[in-house]
Amino acid sequence: MKRLAIIGLDGATFELIHPWVEQGRLPNFARLLEHGASSGLRSVPNMNTAPAWTTFMTGKNPGKHGIFWFAEEGNAAGKVRFVTAADRDGASLWRLLSDGDRRVCVMNVPLTYPVEAVNGVMVAGFDAPSTSSRNFTFPENLLADVERRCGPYHLHVPVIAHAEAGRRSRVAEDILKAEETRVSAAIDLLQSEPWDVFMYMIKATDMAAHYLWDYDSPEQHDLLPVYEYADAALGRFAEAAGEDCGMLVMSDHGFGWRQPAAEYLNDILAQLGYMGKAQSHSEGATWRAFRIAKRLGPRAKGAVKRLLPGAYSRFGYRVRFGGIDWSQTRAYCDNTRSCVWINLRGRNPKGLVEPGEYQGLIDELREVLLALTDPSTGERVVEAAWLPEEIYSGPHTSSAPDIQIDWNYDRPVKGLKYEGRLGSAESKESAKGTMNALTGAHRPTGILLMSGPQFGPPGSLEDAKLQDIAPTVLHIAGLPVPDDMDGRVLAEGLAEPYGSTPVERGAAKKGEVMSGPAYSDEEAAEIEDRLKALGYL
Ligand SMILES: [Zn+2]
Numbered sequence: 287m288k289r290l291a292i293i294g295l296d297g298a299t300f301e302l303i304h305p306w307v308e309q310g311r312l313p314n315f316a317r318l319l320e321h322g323a324s325s326g327l328r329s330v331p332n333m334n335t336a337p338a339w340t341t342f343m344t345g346k347n348p349g350k351h352g353i354f355w356f357a358e359e360g361n362a363a364g365k366v367r368f369v370t371a372a373d374r375d376g377a378s379l380w381r382l383l384s385d386g387d388r389r390v391c392v393m394n395v396p397l398t399y400p401v402e403a404v405n406g407v408m409v410a411g412f413d414a415p416s417t418s419s420r421n422f423t424f425p426e427n428l429l430a431d432v433e434r435r436c437g438p439y440h441l442h443v444p445v446i447a448h449a450e451a452g453r454r455s456r457v458a459e460d461i462l463k464a465e466e467t468r469v470s471a472a473i474d475l476l477q478s479e480p481w482d483v484f485m486y487m488i489k490a491t492d493m494a495a496h497y498l499w500d501y502d503s504p505e506q507h508d509l510l511p512v513y514e515y516a517d518a519a520l521g522r523f524a525e526a527a528g529e530d531c532g533m534l535v536m537s538d539h540g541f542g543w544r545q546p547a548a549e550y551l552n553d554i555l556a557q558l559g560y561m562g563k564a565q566s567h568s569e570g571a572t573w574r575a576f577r578i579a580k581r582l583g584p585r586a587k588g589a590v591k592r593l594l595p596g597a598y599s600r601f602g603y604r605v606r607f608g609g610i611d612w613s614q615t616r617a618y619c620d621n622t623r624s625c626v627w628i629n630l631r632g633r634n635p636k637g638l639v640e641p642g643e644y645q646g647l648i649d650e651l652r653e654v655l656l657a658l659t660d661p662s663t664g665e666r667v668v669e670a671a672w673l674p675e676e677i678y679s680g681p682h683t684s685s686a687p688d689i690q691i692d693w694n695y696d697r698p699v700k701g702l703k704y705e706g707r708l709g710s711a712e713s714k715e716s717a718k719g720t721m722n723a724l725t726g727a728h729r730p731t732g733i734l735l736m737s738g739p740q741f742g743p744p745g746s747l748e749d750a751k752l753q754d755i756a757p758t759v760l761h762i763a764g765l766p767v768p769d770d771m772d773g774r775v776l777a778e779g780l781a782e783p784y785g786s787t788p789v790e791r792g793a794a795k796k797g798e799v800m801s802g803p804a805y806s807d808e809e810a811a812e813i814e815d816r817l818k819a820l821g822y823l
Pocket residue numbers: 297335492493496728820
């Protein structure tokens with residue numbers, strides 16, 4: 287097969303790329319746009335990184351692959367359980383390519399930990415506990431040689447302290463320094479390993495945008511160095527891969543300012559009598575304790591985690607659900623995610639709502655959500671309130687939150703208000719105003735650029751979605767597309783003979799990852815820090 291390099295740009299958006307391309311700041315993006323096919327790329331409904339990359343690599347919607355978030359509720363255990371690649375239902379693109387005798391080199395893609403025994407090499411992404419964790423790479427000792435040649439490989443760099451202190455240039459600097467340790471390793475492997483399909487994901491574009499998105503600046507100057515770095519990296523990957531190699535550049539979702547509306551939602555639910563607040567526990571106090579823990583130096587914090595790992599990893603649970611009196615709660619949210627859950631008997635450990643009351647309650651909550659306004663403007667703030675079966679399909683659909691909210695993105699709200707048939711409520715106090723170092727958040731439309739011998743004329747894609755990438759890659763690799771994939775081959779973006787070759791369908795396949803121990807409490811605490819600092823928990 288003709289070789290293909292896939293470069294993921296986490297959270298990259300054309301809203302930034304197009305103006306900077308016009309200003310001549312991103313020459314490699316400019317070349318891809320000029321010579322290749324491109325379009326927006328529709329993300330998964332909740333725009334979350336974990337299901338989005340899993341949809342990318344399985345060609346399936348989350349209702350089929352079963353991953354909706356980085357963490358499961360864990361209401362029964364009273365702590366957060368992190369999701370890994372072992373939770374994925376179905377074969378990854380890497381498995382299917384490997385089984386088809388194509389060689390892969392895959393690095394830094396989220397939700398690939400624990401790694402798979404692929405035909406080729408694999409390095410897991412930032413949701414792995416550490417570079418020394420078992421099953422971080424395949425084969426096991428892959429990184430030792432790379433680090434000998436390229437220097438230390440930094441999986442993740444914490445920058446929230448810089449962001450909170452307003453040291454914006456340090457945020458970008460540290461993120462790019464860590465990214466460069468990975469990019470140089472990726473280029474080393476790209477050149478030293480044989481492969482048919484190569485993939486590396488650049489994390490910097492997402493991470494920097496979470497901290498550096500500026501509500502008041504349409505130009506987003508602070509993100510320009512990050513996109514310039516990504517642009518230069520695209521040039522380096524393209525040059526190292528050679529002219530005969532196709533390039534597919536994509537992001538898992540778009541980006542914009544953060545809509546903080548979910549932080550007011552539990553207060554509204556409580557005022558309307560759907561949720562009971564626990565007397566003994568204040569969410570604000572938990573956040574303050576969490577912030578004090580974060581201020582401890584890394585060594586002291588490490589010691590706390592080692593001594594009290596269970597207590598530490600329960601922090602996240604308490605932050606999200608600690609303020610809830612389950613005996614008085616029929617519906618709740620977690621102050622972060624744009625969802626409402628029903629406290630259903632038979633499903634939730636302290637379930638209150640009888641199955642027969644479920645639909646009536648859903649209808650009521652939808653009515654409340656769709657009527658919510660921002661008290662400072664009087665404008666409606668919810669575009670849609672989706673039930674699982676309206677946005678997902680497949681055996682895992684019932685694991686999705688009971689209601690997924692699609693906010694209005696005209697402006698960040700300053701509170702929430704409901705007045706109507708079901709009562710009245712108003713909240714102006716965010717449950718976690720403490721996390722305001724996070725100014726950016728995900729949007730539904732990412733990017734797709736395809737250029738090289740396998741791809742067709744510029745600007746020729748129609749309604750491309752994240753689940754279309756895996757079938758498209760399999761098709762140009764000359765392999766069958768499994769029956770259970772939801773995505774389609776983006777034939778209109780392909781050169782001949784790929785564009786007119788009929789798509790061969792094959793049987794669905796099971797996935798398999800290297801078996802490894804579940805996260806230890808200490809590792810879970812480390813992951814939790816990382817995800818919380820990005821606003822994912
Ligand atoms: Zn993100």
